[in-house]
Amino acid sequence: MNTFKLMNKGQRTLVPVDVSTVQERVYQSLRLGLLRGEFLPGEQISIRSLAEVLGTSAMPVREALARLIAERAIEQSGPRTLRVAPYLASDHENYIRIRMQLEGYAAERAASAPKDPALIDSLKRHNDSMAEALAVGDFDAALAGNQAFHFELYRAGGYPQLLDLISTLWLRTGPIVASARKDAKLFDRLFHIGFRIHDDAIEAVERRDRAAARWAINLDIRSAHLAIRRFYKHAADQADNEGS
Amino acid sequence: MNTFKLMNKGQRTLVPVDVSTVQERVYQSLRLGLLRGEFLPGEQISIRSLAEVLGTSAMPVREALARLIAERAIEQSGPRTLRVAPYLASDHENYIRIRMQLEGYAAERAASAPKDPALIDSLKRHNDSMAEALAVGDFDAALAGNQAFHFELYRAGGYPQLLDLISTLWLRTGPIVASARKDAKLFDRLFHIGFRIHDDAIEAVERRDRAAARWAINLDIRSAHLAIRRFYKHAADQADNEGS
DNA sequence: GTATTTGATGTGTGATCACATATCAAAAAT
DNA sequence: ATTTTTGATATGTGATCACACATCAAATAC
Known part of the structure; x- marks a missing residue:
């Protein structure tokens, strides 16, 4: 019973x-x-x-x-x-430097981990889906693909806590990055560059080259930052012209 | 008007x-x-x-x-x-590695900043107050002094956002570190070692030696980690013996 | 005696209300 | 015409209540 x-x-x-x-x-x-x-x-x-x-x-x-x-x-x-949180050039620059430390480290750890063909496949798939979305002008999907790529890579680093911290950083800068889509031309170019850098990162992970993986991710972050800074600078200039 | x-x-x-x-x-x-x-x-x-x-x-x-x-x-x-959050050896080890990245970077930035005699004085004062508190067995004050030293240093790095992230990491590991005070002997030795390493860090900042500053802080974090791990391992062993 | 049931207690969750106050536009006074 | 005042509206904050559920010990049934 x-x-x-x-x-x-x-x-x-x-x-x-x-x-x-x-x-x-x-x-x-x-x-x-x-x-x-x-x-x-x-x-x-x-x-x-x-x-x-x-x-x-x-x-x-x-x-x-x-x-x-x-x-x-x-x-x-x-x-x-x-x-x-509004866009503030200096604040955002700080976040970029912190992200380079954290995400660079995560990429380094992912490249140090035992070789995992499934991971490589998955990364390629996310990166390709980003490129495909870009080809048809679907920025939503491109953003999602980019995010999926990065977090798949960081997850491979094996630190849930690190992943969590990076998540909150993305959450803080998310609206700032996403808003840059208003300049379609800039956004398009930004992601095309990102696609190539991601490829380098995948290759680095495949070779288990820690330094190269960190370098690629840091380059990705930095190049995105420069594009976004240009976008907001342009927007501010335009607002000034209209105001005068 | x-x-x-x-x-x-x-x-x-x-x-x-x-x-x-x-x-x-x-x-x-x-x-x-x-x-x-x-x-x-x-x-x-x-x-x-x-x-x-x-x-x-x-x-x-x-x-x-x-x-x-x-x-x-x-x-x-x-x-x-x-x-x-309970103590989990692997989780805590992850946090230690992340802290080394973030706090090491903050220390590096503090050492890169323009020389600031007031900062050096302040750091020395916090470190001394920690030692004095230790001499009379006031662990509360020692913990506070240690915390003040670290955050004064990180604040000098000039990244409010970085300071904020580090704060949340300290908050997560705070109860774990503070609980180690139950082993007075271990806690005492831990802080004595910390005092000397802090001195090295101060010297590094004085010389504006970024690498040395990062190295000192990382050593501080790591040595504290080892002591705390030993404490919890000891506590777990004791619980096992009582249980048998 | 032992196993089952029951009931009291404590838990976080969510809804609703009262409150002080910030904002902004309309109205009034100058 | 311009400035000041006023009042309606919308805001987050905190208190209080109802609820579903988990836990555990006492009471009951076997």
Whole structure:
């Protein structure tokens, strides 16, 4: 008669409980939105408006935003105002340097890991999908492909904690990068260069060349940074001209 | 006539508003508690109990904990259970490697910055206060001195964002480090070694020797790590013996 | 005596309300 | 016509309540 109980107890130990709270889904939704550029840098955020759009009450949104504030993806610009972190040239440059340290290290670790043909295949696939998306002008898919490539590589480094830190950095700079799509020509060129650098990175991992892997990723980050800086500088100049 | 308006617009940009909400004070309080070792690794956390102790309602505590969860200082171990991140040897080792990348880089930047006698003085003062605290067996003050030394150094690197990342890493590993105080002998030796390494770091900064600064900080982190690993290994062995 | 059931207690989650205050446009006074 | 005042609206913050569920010990049934 206690057969059932034993069964229950036996399978109870580590069943990955899928308790998906409303707050969690709101959080993931906002996170995705930030990475896909659905929020502009500096854009004001309202708890109640978001709650209405997402079809929940204000409570889960409030908590999800609290988490995003803790990750510095959203900031409190005043006593009663939330906004997406705006673009600030010097801040962004700081983030780029930090990202080079962290992501360069992750790439280095990925290249040090035992050779994994499946990884190489997967990286190539992500990079190709990025190029294909670019060919048809689908910037959303290109961004997703780029992100998938990078995180697949970093995941191979084998540090969940490092991956997590890098994620929050991407979350902070996500809206800034994604907004650059407004200049289609620049965005297109940026990703074409990225595609070639990714190829170098894949080759470096294949050769298990740590230094080359780090170098490639750092070049990728830096070149993207330069393009984005140019974009915002251009936007600022244009705003000045209109203002005068 | 628009003088006032222009002034307002000019100074509006970065006024550091001091709206200290209850939530913020709760958050800072919990943060300090974590860093000072008032919570044990793996300890269960209850919103309502904390609210009672802190003399607030559950609401601010809930939000403060949400932020700490986002920073991975507290984790959700089950559907309805919060706890301080427990000690896990491999996880902690990962954090150590990441800290070496980030804090080593920060030290490097501090050593690259223009020479600043006030900084050197301040570093020496923090390091001495750590040694003095140690001499009278005040581990709380020693921990505080150690922390002050490190963050003073990193602050000199000039990257607020980097400092922020390092802070969250310290928050995650804080309870683990602070708990090691239970082995007074080990803790004492750990800090004595730290004192000497800090001296090397100060000297490196004085000479503006980036490589030496990075090396010293990395040695500091690594040696602390080894001591702490030994502490937890010893504690686990003891628990095994008692269990047999 | 032992195994099962039950019930009290404590947990995080989410909804709803009251509140102080920031913002902005309309109205009033100069 | 310009400046000042005012009032409506929207904001985040915090308190309180209802709820579903997990845990554990006491009570019950075997």
